[in-house]
Amino acid sequence: xxxxxxxxxxxxxxxxxxxxxxxxxxxxxxxxxxxxxxxxxxxxxxxxxxxxxxxxxxxxxxxxxxxxxxxxxxxxxxxxxxxxxxxxxxxxxxxxxxxxxxxxxxxxxxxxxxxxxxxxxxxx
Numbered sequence: 192x193x194x195x196x197x198x199x200x201x202x203x204x205x206x207x208x209x210x211x212x213x214x215x216x217x218x219x220x221x222x223x224x225x226x227x228x229x230x231x232x233x234x235x236x237x238x239x240x241x242x243x244x245x246x247x248x249x250x251x252x253x254x255x256x257x258x259x260x261x262x263x264x265x266x267x268x269x270x271x272x273x274x275x276x277x278x279x280x281x282x283x284x285x286x287x288x289x290x291x292x293x294x295x296x297x298x299x300x301x302x303x304x305x306x307x308x309x310x311x312x313x314x315x
């Protein structure tokens with residue numbers, strides 16, 4: 192059974208940093224592209240960042256480019272999202288997602304598995 196479990200969310204002041212983690216089980220993470228999405232209250236879920244199976248390619252939403260960094264450790268079946276210079280508009284539930292043998296994908300429909308999400312709240 193595939194499971195993706197996010198952690199690392201919390202409350203932080205604007206300008207601060209958080210690192211989200213996603214622990215994958217029930218799959219060989221090196222065969223999956225991984226992505227992060229987020230959903231703010233009253234809004235649709237949106238793409239944040241993605242990384243290819245080996246981590247050699249990454250892609251970011253314009254809104255987080257230069258502030259967020261996605262990385263992965265396939266030996267540990269882990270994916271990370273380092274978030275710096277956080278803004279109140281980054282407040283959302285952040286989700287980890289996996290796509291079998293994928294590349295850097297931005298569409299929800301392209302992902303096969305999803306975590307339950309972790310809340311990130313940025314205060315002004």
